[in-house]
Amino acid sequence: MHLDGEEEIKYVSGTIYSYSFLCMRKVWLSYHNLSMEQESELVEVGKLIDETTYKNERHNFMIDNIVNIDFLKKNIVHEIKKSKKEKQMAINQIKYYLFILKNHGFEDIKGQLNIPKIKYTEEVILNDNDIEDIKNQLETIDKIIKSKNIPKPINEKSCLKCAYYELCYI
DSSP states (O other), rough: OOOOOOOOOOOHHHHHHHHTTHHHHHHHHHTTTTOGGGGHHHHHHHHHHHHSSOOOOOOOEEEETTEEEEEEETTTEEEOOSSSSTEEEEEEEEHHHHHHHHHHHHOOOOOEEEEGGGGGEEEEEOHHHHHHHHHHHHHHHHHHHSSOOOOOOOOGGGGOOOTHHHHHHO
């Protein structure tokens, strides 16, 4: 996709985009189809929450066969998460969805983070600074996924519960 005469921007999945704020190794592994998430109990819990909440809404709105929005209602992109633990990652993911929708001609669209377990919602808006940040992040992701070398593990506390732990440390 071309934006205002600029060079082409390559989209990645919302999941890969959100991973880029946590671990570039996870980005590389996921992009290259080395996924361990089908084995993760935490991922299964997240899927269950997605499937059992907001039942009256149309779930899984696909854009470009890449991005999967939890649901869209009244020009609001809803993203459902199980906890506030990685809240900023979720907000970044929503802004990425808004960015893609804006590039497809959608106007006056907002986002909302929903955490049903604690009845939490937060409005998310895309501004000009966010657009520049997203473009920069996509460039960084593009460099990582085109690299022949897997990025090194980050050795953070979050690694212990990561679905990719075995690919990094065992």
